[in-house]
Amino acid sequence: MDALGQYIVNGLMLGMIYAMVAVGFTLFFGVLDAIQFSHGDVLMLGAFAGLAASLGVSALGISSPWLQLVAVLVCAVVVTGLLGAAIARFLILPLHRAPPLNTLLATLMLGSVLRECVRLFYPDGANPKPFPALLPTSFVKLGTFGLRVDNIILLLAGLVVIVGLHLLITRTRLGLAIRAVAQDGETARLMGIDFSAVVLLTFGLGSAIAALAGVMNGLYYNEINFNEGLLLGVIGFSAAILGGLGNVYGAILGGFLFAGLEVLGSAALPALVPDIPSAYKDVFAFAVVIILMAWKPTGLIAERMSERV
């Protein structure tokens, strides 16, 4: 029972993080039909910005964990939001008319740049850094199973972000503009929507959500690493594809589905094949990505595609 509960909490947590990354990919693809592959590394940078903020605040002598948390969140969101907008402005918009693979390649390389910058220029950035535990670590007893308070808070926070995004997209003028640009950029422009402003805002928004996911990831594992963005980026992209690129709810679904598969894999693999090292769970996860792509090439909720000749 305890093990099962732990698997469920772990799955939900991973699912929340993956969903938040996948939402970014799908938003960017929606407005510009471009893949921003450095998204995972933007997330990593957000986590590092948060870490730097928490160190800075504690150096100022403020020891209240809640104030530190606020500083971490604000710093992470602002840094990545600006970075996301800058990426859109200086890398993705100029390459908009080029073949789509050029954008993919350029952003892959940008991911490399971000990774290397953190590895080389963040003090001792090549090693995993401990992330401060800013949330209360007490337990809530549910029968025999002890649920950690910080996990509950993280899950609720993730839920709030996702619901907030849903409201933003469906209920506000900005959301309307994003949807309009996603549907048809040209027509949206004719209707008086400032195309590039919407694109920049969308990229800022998506990147900020990724930063929140990065901070969540850091708080959950109490450790961040310059390399974590690559894996999270690939998984988030897979989740976005699984849900159908351009579909926000599909991306959230894809995130949870992928987390479920991964948890199932790490639970079922030792049962099926005895003596298998736990490290094979990553191999399993990526094998699943390849198989799913072969089975449903454009995702479970297929992207609407038509060929213009």
Add this chain to the structure above:
Amino acid sequence: MSTLTPSLARGRGRGGVAIQIALALVITVYLWLFLQAQSQIEVCVLLVVAAVAVFAANRFGLTGRIEVATRSSPRAGPWCALIGTLTLIAVFYDVHYVLLLICTVLLFSTACLGLTVQFGYVGIANFAGAAFFGIGSYTIAVLAARTGIPHLLLIVLSGVVSAAIGSILILPVLRTRGHYAALVTIAFGILFQTFVEVNNLLGGPQGLHLPGISTFGYSFSDGLELFDQDVSFYVPYALLSLVIFAAAYVVIKRLERSWIGLSMDVVRTDETAAATFGIHIARWKVIAFMLGNFLAGVAGSVYGMMTGFVSPDNFTFSDSLLLVSIAVLGGLGNPLGLVPAAFIVLVLPQKLQFIQEYRFLFYAVVVIAILLFRPDGLLPRRTRQFFNNEVPR
């Protein structure tokens, strides 16, 4: 242009050969200076000289004349390059380090020839190049240790195994396009690296040792003595790498010029049009993908034997990106551009010690700049010309 008389055309052809020989001479001398340069200042001066020379050549129309020359007598260039490389190997016959650099450039260029077929001709973006390179290294490591198959045969076999393992990806790659296909290869690259890291039979994170190539009773790693001089044991490897690269280059060039290359180009530029003209899209994609992985595997096997050691650290996603950067930097689809690009990406950081630590950062920035400002690469691919007197476009 079609009114050009044959004698005049022949005369221009002879001039073309002279220009190409002169160019090869200049490049060989330059490379000799560059490879033997010891101090950082020397290297920097040589780099500035190269930049000025390229700028001046563009300014005074020399580049155009070289291009006309290579076009009017296309056979001379490769021979000049071959002789130039042999000269360099002969000059540095006892300097291990320089020979190792030459081998590395040749082998990575071979692997990138494979990427060129995949990415540049049929348009499959393969972000798992290092994985296929690694499959070649691991295959030869395992087979050389456990079987008695001759090593030269093993090199071919490594390529075959690489292509065979790559064929797992054929179904997802054929069914997907663009971003989706890219994701499949990225996932495979990371899968391969984690797999060899956790697999104890393949040495895990420590990797495996390789014996070095021995063939016809002669072991490459023994070195040899010629004219009372000790010759570095890298010389046989350099010659072998040169043979492999030259063979691959000739095959790819022929392929490009043939109707096969034409079909592949159509598949890349417009699948719908290709299908309308009765071109079998899946067939060319499969052939290009297998051929590319075969070349990467062959290059990887020789590289593994040469360094005597394989470990998962050599085949990370960053290394795959490095291979793609070489292909893009050289000018996508242009096999000739790969060599200078490989030289810049692989040798420059070795020579300029202060960028060694920052090399992945350096490549990434260079590739982004290339994509933004010169998307066709250093030596852009030209429209193929079947006749000498065709008007260049």
